[in-house]
Every structure is written in C-alpha cells, then in structure tokens.
Amino acid sequence: MSAYLSVRNLSVVLRGGPRLLRSVSLDVAVGEVHGLVGESGAGKSMIGKAILGILPRAVEIAEGEIMLDGTDLLRLPTGERRRQIGASAALIPQDPMTALNPSHRIGGQITDRLVDILKWSRADARARALELLSEVHIPDPERVMASYPHELSGGMRQRVLIASAFAAEPRLIIADEPTTALDVTVQKQILRLIGEMQARHNTALLFVTHDLGVVSKVCQSLSVLYAGMIVEDTDVRSFFTGPAHAYSAALLAATPKYTDPQASLTPVPADVIEAVTAEVEAFEARWRRG
Amino acid sequence: MADPLYQVRNLKLSLPDMTRKPVIGRAPQIDILKDLTFEIPKGDVLGIVGGSGSGKSTLGRALVRLLEPQSGSIRFDGEDITHLSENMLRPMRRRFQMIFQDPMSSLNPRRTIAGIIAGPLNLQGFDRVDRRVDEALEHVGLPVAFRTRFPHELSGGQRQRVGIARAIALKPEFILADEIVSGLDVSNQAQVLQLLEQLVRELGLTLAFISHDLSVIRRLCSHIIVMQHGRIVENAQTQAVFDAPEADYTKELLSAIPLPDPDQPWV
Numbered sequence: 001m002s003a004y005l006s007v008r009n010l011s012v013v014l015r016g017g018p019r020l021l022r023s024v025s026l027d028v029a030v031g032e033v034h035g036l037v038g039e040s041g042a043g044k045s046m047i048g049k050a051i052l053g054i055l056p057r058a059v060e061i062a063e064g065e066i067m068l069d070g071t072d073l074l075r076l077p078t079g080e081r082r083r084q085i086g087a088s089a090a091l092i093p094q095d096p097m098t099a100l101n102p103s104h105r106i107g108g109q110i111t112d113r114l115v116d117i118l119k120w121s122r123a124d125a126r127a128r129a130l131e132l133l134s135e136v137h138i139p140d141p142e143r144v145m146a147s148y149p150h151e152l153s154g155g156m157r158q159r160v161l162i163a164s165a166f167a168a169e170p171r172l173i174i175a176d177e178p179t180t181a182l183d184v185t186v187q188k189q190i191l192r193l194i195g196e197m198q199a200r201h202n203t204a205l206l207f208v209t210h211d212l213g214v215v216s217k218v219c220q221s222l223s224v225l226y227a228g229m230i231v232e233d234t235d236v237r238s239f240f241t242g243p244a245h246a247y248s249a250a251l252l253a254a255t256p257k258y259t260d261p262q263a264s265l266t267p268v269p270a271d272v273i274e275a276v277t278a279e280v281e282a283f284e285a286r287w288r289r290g
Numbered sequence: 291m292a293d294p295l296y297q298v299r300n301l302k303l304s305l306p307d308m309t310r311k312p313v314i315g316r317a318p319q320i321d322i323l324k325d326l327t328f329e330i331p332k333g334d335v336l337g338i339v340g341g342s343g344s345g346k347s348t349l350g351r352a353l354v355r356l357l358e359p360q361s362g363s364i365r366f367d368g369e370d371i372t373h374l375s376e377n378m379l380r381p382m383r384r385r386f387q388m389i390f391q392d393p394m395s396s397l398n399p400r401r402t403i404a405g406i407i408a409g410p411l412n413l414q415g416f417d418r419v420d421r422r423v424d425e426a427l428e429h430v431g432l433p434v435a436f437r438t439r440f441p442h443e444l445s446g447g448q449r450q451r452v453g454i455a456r457a458i459a460l461k462p463e464f465i466l467a468d469e470i471v472s473g474l475d476v477s478n479q480a481q482v483l484q485l486l487e488q489l490v491r492e493l494g495l496t497l498a499f500i501s502h503d504l505s506v507i508r509r510l511c512s513h514i515i516v517m518q519h520g521r522i523v524e525n526a527q528t529q530a531v532f533d534a535p536e537a538d539y540t541k542e543l544l545s546a547i548p549l550p551d552p553d554q555p556w557v
Contacts, residue, residue, distance in 0.1 A: 039475040183341040183502060184546040213548035217556050240552050254476040255550045256505035265509050268477040
C-alpha cells in the first residue's frame with residue numbers, strides 16, 4: 001500500500017520566530033483513515049492547513065515535502081499548486097456555522113466550487129449536488145438546496161459540508177474536528193457517515209481530533225503530536241493495547257471512560273510533561289546544529 | 291436521607307423565540323422546561339445531562355434564579371425563591387453560585403484576577419477581602435502571584451480555576467457548574483474535575499454539574515437527571531443509570547459514547 005499523502009520532515013515556523021511544526025512526517029494511503037491527535041496548541045490543525053495551502057500569513061513552511069500522489073506540492077509554482085490541491089483534496093471543517101456563508105443558499109455553496117474551479121456546467125453541478133445530498137442521507141435534497149444555513153440543524157449543516165467536501169471526488173479529505181461541536185448522538189451518525197463516504201469513494205482521510213474515543217472508532221492508524229513534534233506513529237490496535245510513548249499513555253489515561261470511572265481522568269503527570277518537553281528541546285537543539 | 295437543599299415542583303419556564311419574532315410586536319413564547327419535579331439533597335453531587343436544546347442550561351439558570359419561571363416552585367433550603375425580586379434575591383445570591391462554561395467570556399478581560407475574585411465579595415459586603423482572595427486562590431491551587439495577572443495571561447485550565455475561585459470565595463452552599471470542562475483538553479479536564487471533587491469534600495458543597503458527557507458525570511456525580519425536550523426522562527442514582535438505564539433516550543446516549551477502545555462494538 002503506497003501512501004497517497006506523504007508528508008516528509010515538514011517544519012513550519014512563525015515568521016522570524018520559533019518552529020511550530022518540528023520535522024513532521026506522516027503517510028496516509030488511499031482507503032486509509034489516519035488520526036492526528038494531541039492537545040490544543042500541539043499543531044494538529046496546522047498540519048492540515050499546511051497540506052491544503054491555507055496557513056495563516058504569520059507562519060511559513062521552512063522545509064520539508066508534502067507529496068500528493070508522488071508530486072511534491074511545495075516544488076510546484078503557486079498557481080499549479082493551488083489547482084492541484086483544489087482538484088485532489090478537500091476539507092471537512094469543525095464549525096458548520098462559520099464554514100457556510102449565512103447569506104447564501106446551500107445549493108450555490110456546493111455548486112460554486114464545481115462551476116468556478118472545475119469548470120462544470122451549472123446543470124451538471126446541480127445534478128451532482130442533489131445526488132450528494134441524498135448520498136449523505138438528507139431527506140429532501142431539493143428543499144435543502146434552496147435553504148439558508150440557519151434553517152438547518154447543526155447535524156444537517158455538517159452533512160451538507162460532508163457532501164460538499166466529496167463533490168469533486170477528491171482523493172484526500174482532511175477532517176478537522178468535524179464532530180466536536182455536535183451532541184454525542186449526532187456525532188455518532190456523522191462519524192458513521194464520514195466512514196461510509198470515505199469507504200465508498202475510496203479516499204485517504206486525515207482525521208484531526210482531540211478525542212481518543214473517536215480515533216478508536218474511525219481510524220486505522222494515528223500520530224500523536226506534542227508541541228509540534230510527532231511522539232508516536234502507530235496503528236490503532238497497538239496504540240490502544242499499549243502505547244509506546246509515555247506521553248501517549250498519559251493522554252490515554254486522562255481520557256474519561258464511563259465503564260471505568262476510577263481508572264480514567266488522571267491528569268498527564270508533571271514528570272511525563274517534563275520528559276516529553278526535554279525530548280522536544282533535544283530534538284530542537286539537534287535540528288539547529290544540523 | 292438529609293433534608294433537600296433544593297425542592298423543585300412542577301417547574302415550567304418559557305422564553306421568547308427570537309427566530310420567529312415579527313418585526314413589530316412580541317416574539318412568540320417557546321416552552322423550554324415542561325413540568326419538572328425533583329430534589330437535590332444537601333451534599334449531593336447531581337449530574338444533569340441531555341443533548342443541545344434539551345433545556346439543561348435553562349434549568350441551571352432557573353435554579354440560581356438568573357431566569358424566572360412561569361409557574362411551579364423552586365425552594366432553596368426551605369425558602370420559596372421562584373418569584374423573588376432581585377432586591378430580595380441579592381442577599382441570598384451568596385449562597386448559590388455559578389461557574390460558567392467559557393472562562394474567557396465570563397471573566398472580565400480588563401480586571402486583574404484579584405479584582406475578578408474580589409468583585410462579588412465586595413458586593414456582598416465581606417470584610418478582609420484581600421485575605422479571602424488569597425484563600426480562594428490557594429483552594430483552587432493557583433499561586434498568590436496570579437493576583438495581578440489578567441485572564442488572557444492564563445491557560446484555559448487556569449482560567450477555569452479562577453472561575454471556581456470566584457464562586458467558592460463567597461462560601462456558598464450550592465454551586466452550579468454549567469459545562470465547565472467541555473472546552474478543556476483531557477488533561478486539564480481531569481485536573482479541574484479532581485479539584486471539584488476535592489472542594490465538594492472539603493467545603494461540604496452541594497453541586498449541580500451540567501454536562502453532555504456521561505463519562506465525566508459518572509466519575510463525579512452521585513445522582514443523575516437525564517433531560518430530553520424539556521422533560522426529565524430519567525432521575526436515578528448514578529450506578530443505576532449506568533447499570534440498568536430505563537429511558538430509551540438514556541440508552542441511546544450511552545451507546546453513542548465512543549469509548550477509547552477499538553473492540554467496543556459501536557454500530
């Protein structure tokens with residue numbers, strides 16, 4: 001299984017400042033769901049943004065490769081890079097309210113991308129949008145196409161965004177905390193839907209989340225991030241049966257489990273934080289010398 | 291069983307539905323709480339769970355009388371507070387306090403930590419306010435040096451501790467905690483919950499803990515109320531809710547929680 005997305009030694013720096021991502025490497029194959037976990041500020045979303053070329057202005061890529069289907073995106077001229085990303089990758093964002101334009105109807109927000117970027121005809125794009133909306137189990141696609149975002153529930157809006165992400169048949173989807181804003185019951189439906197769509201369209205899926213429970217349900221492999229450095233990269237089964245890194249183990253212990261209330265909810269111990277911080281510092285010192 | 295601290299009878303509360311408000315005229319009322327009856331015994335830690343829109347936050351706000359119910363009654367320590375005026379409530383407010391979900395928006399960004407904690411103490415006419423601020427900081431495990439800091443200089447977990455310090459500084463009998471750990475990372479979440487457990491023990495608090503997360507509730511609470519569409523669908527001891535849930539909605543909630551275990555069947 002060769003990787004569709006292959007990130008190699010990616011470093012992102014704050015312009016004129018410190019490194020935010022420290023030589024990050026990860027692979028996601030077609031048909032695979034790879035989790036990216038860590039606490040807030042660890043740099044999870046930053047990796048997704050770097051891949052999609054939507055990093056904020058204040059940061060830049062210092063070095064590394066982002067290979068998409070064998071092509072290094074960072075070596076392409078800007079226009080070509082953006083076209084390549086637009087045609088082969090898509091994002092499922094966290095907050096369905098801010099990702100949809102509140103003053104435009106749903107229909108246009110799905111079809112505009114197909115028409116403007118991929119040069120489809122309006123009729124084709126509209127037919128495709130209707131087909132996708134029924135694929136994500138929206139009961140009345142015609143009505144939803146004509147609705148405004150505020151007329152839909154949070155779960156419905158997230159379905160629309162999933163439909164929209166799959167519209168142009170991307171080979172890579174980056175899902176950035178797609179269910180964090182949802183209730184557990186709706187979360188379950190949406191996670192199943194994402195899994196179903198991913199399997200049917202055979203895409204590579206990078207799943208950014210802070211919830212290890214969710215990882216154990218949807219991912220086959222995962223990377224654990226601390227302070228911009230990947231401390232563990234493994235398959236889901238080995239991770240949940242015995243995480244290799246002390247920090248991963250501590251993160252797992254801090255995750256609440258209603259089946260085992262006494263064993264769960266232990267904060268990450270101070271000595272584990274000290275050890276992993278020292279590891280990051282040593283890594284940083286080697287990088288500066290090299 | 292000890293005397294109940296709260297006695298809630300046939301509580302009904304409706305709020306204006308601003309999404310259907312005509313340009314001119316009053317917004318139609320929408321029923322949020324539909325006939326709730328329950329008690330909170332002294333020293334109990336009550337969990338209130340439900341999906342978004344179930345009315346759990348509205349119930350919390352009614353308990354600390356940030357909202358006035360339409361009908362029914364709320365008795366706090368024997369006294370009917372359902373329709374008390376703000377003037378009558380003010381001296382009582384010391385006794386029931388609230389900790390909010392988002393510490394960034396519930397702590398005044400222009401005041402120092404000491405100023406934030408001292409605010410309600412001054413309002414309630416406490417003496418030796420400085421010392422009480424120090425004690426409260428110590429109770430929640432924050433250094434006294436934080437007195438002169440501002441909220442933006444603190445991490446999310448530290449800010450939530452300030453919210454807790456502000457509530458316990460008044461030596462309340464009851465604290466309402468509304469989704470106070472849902473914005474935190476698991477490690478900070480665990481720390482704040484351990485702190486809350488310890489405070490309940492040390493200060494003899496009665497606590498109502500609103501959350502959408504049953505895993506967190508299980509660890510902390512002795513008693514659970516499950517809400518759906520403004521009604522209580524289940525009200526039982528924590529152990530019973532997890533061992534043998536009665537309401538379909540409770541079963542649905544339980545089965546939807548993704549446990550960090552790849553072997554848990556989940557479809």
